[in-house]
Amino acid sequence: MNHLVIWKDFRLFYGSHPRTVTEHSHPIVQLVLAVRSTFLSKDDTGIWTNKKGLLVAPNYLHECDAKNVPIISVEIDPESSLGKWVLTNQLKNRPILNYPSNDIATIDIDEFSVCLNNEDWLAIRTMIEKVFSFRQTDQTSQKDKRIQDVLDFISNNINQNITSERLMEVAHLSESRLIHLFKEVMGLPIRNYILWHRLQIVIELILEGNLLTAASYEAGFADQAHMTRTFTKMIGIPPSLIAKNSKFVQVSFPQ
Numbered sequence: 410m411n412h413l414v415i416w417k418d419f420r421l422f423y424g425s426h427p428r429t430v431t432e433h434s435h436p437i438v439q440l441v442l443a444v445r446s447t448f449l450s451k452d453d454t455g456i457w458t459n460k461k462g463l464l465v466a467p468n469y470l471h472e473c474d475a476k477n478v479p480i481i482s483v484e485i486d487p488e489s490s491l492g493k494w495v496l497t498n499q500l501k502n503r504p505i506l507n508y509p510s511n512d513i514a515t516i517d518i519d520e521f522s523v524c525l526n527n528e529d530w531l532a533i534r535t536m537i538e539k540v541f542s543f544r545q546t547d548q549t550s551q552k553d554k555r556i557q558d559v560l561d562f563i564s565n566n567i568n569q570n571i572t573s574e575r576l577m578e579v580a581h582l583s584e585s586r587l588i589h590l591f592k593e594v595m596g597l598p599i600r601n602y603i604l605w606h607r608l609q610i611v612i613e614l615i616l617e618g619n620l621l622t623a624a625s626y627e628a629g630f631a632d633q634a635h636m637t638r639t640f641t642k643m644i645g646i647p648p649s650l651i652a653k654n655s656k657f658v659q660v661s662f663p664q
Contacts, residue, residue, distance in 0.1 A: 411658045412525060413616070416534065418489035422482040423525060424658070425475070426646065432472040435643050436597040436605050438485040438492050438500070439465045440540070441473065442508050444518055448475035462508030466496070468597060469504040481521070483537055487596050494543050516540050530663035555580040556594045559587070563603055567610060568629040571603060603629075604639055611636060615652050616660050624648075 411424025423444075432451075441448075442462030449457045450473045457474065465471055467487050485492045499512045509515045516536065524532040552560075562579045563571060573584055576599065580587050591599045607628040614624035625636035640648045651658070 413658055413660045414530065414533065415613075415660065415662050417486075418491060419483055419485040419537070421533070421537065422480070422484075425477050425479050426650075427477060428646065428650065429474045429476050430472070430644075430646055431641070432470055433641075433643060434468050434470045435484075436467045436487070436601050438467060438487050438495050439463075440481075440483040440485075440508065440513075441465070441475070442481050442516070443475065444479040444481060446478060448473055448478045448480065450474070460507065464495070464499060464506040464508055464510075464513060466500050466504045468601070471505065481516070491538065491541070491543055495541050499541060514540050514542060528661065530661065534663070553590060553594055555582060555587075556591055559591065559599075563606060567603075567606055568627055571629070573599075605643065607636075608640055608643060611640065611648060612651065615648060616658060621648055621652055 411422070414421040414423075440462065443460075447459040447461055450460045450463060450471065452458050460473075463471070463473070485495060487493070487496060500506060501512075506512065521533065521536060524536065559576055559580050562576065573587075577584055577587055580590075582590065588599065591602075595602060597605075607630060610628040611624045611630075614627055615621065619627070621636070622633045625633045628636070630636035630639070637648055640646075
């Protein structure tokens with residue numbers, strides 16, 4: 410049984426994919442590690458090499474072959490406290506990092522499996538934070554109110570056609586200033602953020618049993634073809650693969 414555990418600031422997948430993940434990038438911090446063995450990943454020269462695990466920075470093109478290899482994949486919001494910690498203290502402006510390394514502690518797979526079977530989500534979250542030596546600080550960075558207004562508007566209107574003109578009105582900024590400020594604050598372009606947000610909705614709808622066409626429209630895509638192209642480009646597998654295997658994925662939403 411595959412498991413997908415979704416917190417507000419990161420998602421955790423435990424299981425295996427039945428096919429190779431093609432070259433892709435996504436606006437999240439991702440840790441991927443093989444549970445018992447290794448998987449293949451292309452290096453900078455295009456040569457496949459065996460890896461125990463990788464920590465990948467947002468928007469970095471990478472390609473892995475973990476077909477039928479049990480893995481743990483942690484996808485972290487780079488704007489969350491944990492995401493910022495990993496970017497600053499582990500990745501340190503590097504696009505990719507081998508796991509385990511001196512910067513990342515080794516996870517106890519046996520302990521992790523026990524906690525997963527017992528649905529001890531607090532223990533699992535604590536374990537993931539411990540992997541990164543994460544320490545919550547009292548220093549909170551306030552987003553620029555104009556960008557927060559844009560984020561709220563996107564969230565509330567995600568199934569609509571969100572135009573640059575409307576976002577400019579919400580932020581009271583020119584297009585060039587909005588584009589620059591959004592990327593400075595969020596670390597990725599507005600369009601990428603909107604697409605990723607829509608894909609998260611698609612995944613949740615598919616796992617709830619909705620058809621791909623219905624999920625596409627509900628998430629604000631023009632049609633299923635557009636959603637499929639975007640999904641494959643940003644996640645590396647077609648959404649049909651999740652739809653076909655959704656009955657074998659146990660999804661949990663810890664409070």
